[in-house]
Amino acid sequence: MGQLEPHEVNPDESQNMNGGFHDAVQFPPINDNQESPILMRHQTPDININVNAIRNGIPTENWKAELFDCMNDPTLAVVTCCFPCITFGEIAEILDNGQTPCATSGILHALMSGFIGLSCIYSSTYRKKLRNKYGLVEVPAPDWITHLFFEPCALSQAYRELQLRGIDPSIGWIGNVARMQLKLQQQKAGMNPPQHQAMNIG
Numbered sequence: 348m349g350q351l352e353p354h355e356v357n358p359d360e361s362q363n364m365n366g367g368f369h370d371a372v373q374f375p376p377i378n379d380n381q382e383s384p385i386l387m388r389h390q391t392p393d394i395n396i397n398v399n400a401i402r403n404g405i406p407t408e409n410w411k412a413e414l415f416d417c418m419n420d421p422t423l424a425v426v427t428c429c430f431p432c433i434t435f436g437e438i439a440e441i442l443d444n445g446q447t448p449c450a451t452s453g454i455l456h457a458l459m460s461g462f463i464g465l466s467c468i469y470s471s472t473y474r475k476k477l478r479n480k481y482g483l484v485e486v487p488a489p490d491w492i493t494h495l496f497f498e499p500c501a502l503s504q505a506y507r508e509l510q511l512r513g514i515d516p517s518i519g520w521i522g523n524v525a526r527m528q529l530k531l532q533q534q535k536a537g538m539n540p541p542q543h544q545a546m547n548i549g
Contacts, residue, residue, distance in 0.1 A: 414497065
């Protein structure tokens with residue numbers, strides 16, 4: 348037999364053979380210290396910026412949780428009223444994408460409340476972060492005023508808003524990432540067609 352000549356693959360042919368896969372997804376080189384781009388992409392729960400809720404730079408999305416509906420979750424209402432630093436710490440960890448632990452934010456909130464009595468200024472910055480994430484309107488007043496006069500209600504509202512949008516602040520950032528990854532795996536498993544099994548007839 349004759350020796351096979353090396354065949355140079357045309358990029359168009361390569362794209363057709365792969366079903367356009369490389370055209371749809373581009374994977375950068377990965378070194379030992381770099382996480383997989385798929386893992387990095389799936390490590391973010393659904394708290395991304397809602398572009399559709401912003402028109403001309405002005406948020407237009409309404410809150411799903413009302414400010415004074417605290418008793419929709421009585422346990423949360425009691426905890427937030429007695430220990431607002433706990434509720435705030437859990438909210439802050441989610442909105443900081445896990446970069447600030449719940450304990451750290453909670454302690455800072457408690458210290459500011461105990462020494463200067465103005466923890467509302469600190470917590471109001473996270474209300475703004477939440478609004479920016481989802482394009483929420485600034486109601487019923489500017490964030491700092493809402494927290495100044497209705498701090499427990501504002502924290503409870505932010506907590507319930509995250510819950511209504513599929514985030515559970517009580518399990519922390521890592522817990523929500525794990526839950527999201529599990530959900531994606533289950534969806535992927537449900538999309539795979541069942542394998543054909545041969546039936547042996549004795």
